[in-house]
Amino acid sequence: LFAGQSEFVKGVVAMSGLPPADRIEVCFAGRSNVGKSSLINALTGTKGLARASNTPGRTQEINYFTQGPELYLVDLPGYGYANAPLPVVEKWQRLLKQYLSGRQTLRRAFVLIDSRHGIKKVDDEIMTRLDSSAVTFQCVMTKADKVKDKDRAAVMEQVRSALSKHPAAYPEIVLTSSEKGDGIATLRSIIAGLE
Ligand code: GTP
């Protein structure tokens, strides 16, 4: 699945704007700044495909990217952005709910968790939403290059324990660094194994 090229398809703000469900897709969810766009760039090997920035909340739309002829990679808007006005948050929650329950071709959600911070309340809320929508999700730890090995164990344990409370959680956690490339091949093969 990762043999072909990647291209930006479109940014979607409503269900009516979704591209045709003519291939399988996986989506990437996570708090603002967790590294969703950077991970998509790393997976596709295409620098600057998904915008990566230091300004949290920059990706406000559901962004669709193709990966070869058979797969969409879907970059969901970052959540937990402290300064977002309530109507924006509510609109996003509505769209997320519709997307997660209504997209037949969605095979898995990857919930990105910062290796330094672990799971926060907003992450847990998204996981509950994924449980309700019966979308299997898998945790991807990001920015592994920013934590020392000895600090990692405690965060991983917190994540593992949180996952045990979510029926839709897939137990294997993937540790990644988009910066250094760690875990990227593993994640590609996990995605390639979905159908
Ligand atoms: P929003 O679109 O705002 O929700 O953010 P995002 O989740 O797409 O995060 P993005 O990929 O834009 O990354 C946020 C910041 O973290 C950028 O400055 C990235 O360069 C940095 N970053 C992302 N991944 C890594 C990583 O693996 N290691 C390090 N050191 N920095 C990273």
Ligand code: MG
């Ligand atoms: Mg982004």
